Amino acid sequence: MTRQQLMKSIYDIMENSLELQTLSSFNEDARLNEDLYMDSIMILQLILHLELDLGISIPDDILVPKDFKTVGTLASFLEKQQKVE
Numbered sequence: 001m002t003r004q005q006l007m008k009s010i011y012d013i014m015e016n017s018l019e020l021q022t023l024s025s026f027n028e029d030a031r032l033n034e035d036l037y038m039d040s041i042m043i044l045q046l047i048l049h050l051e052l053d054l055g056i057s058i059p060d061d062i063l064v065p066k067d068f069k070t071v072g073t074l075a076s077f078l079e080k081q082q083k084v085e
Helices: 003-017 039-052 069-085
Strands: none
Touching: 003 039, 003 069, 039 069
16 A cells, blocks of 8 residues: 555545544644544544554554654554555
8 A cells, every 4th residue: 555545545544434624624734633633542543443444463563653754654563554564
């Protein structure tokens, strides 16, 4: 999956599954917490939806906050996870 496809998947999950109302701020530099107003529970829900929709497994022991700072860092993290699988 390309980075552009990952970005679309992230956007679609945020819009359809999480029903975020703050997607006008969505871009690679948008901070999940500060710009998109996602709390820790919403980020965990996002991770679960990404695992199910993308067919990847994200082990709990590799989750670190820096990978979930912005939409771009999340996309980079997912790119790395795809290569591992």
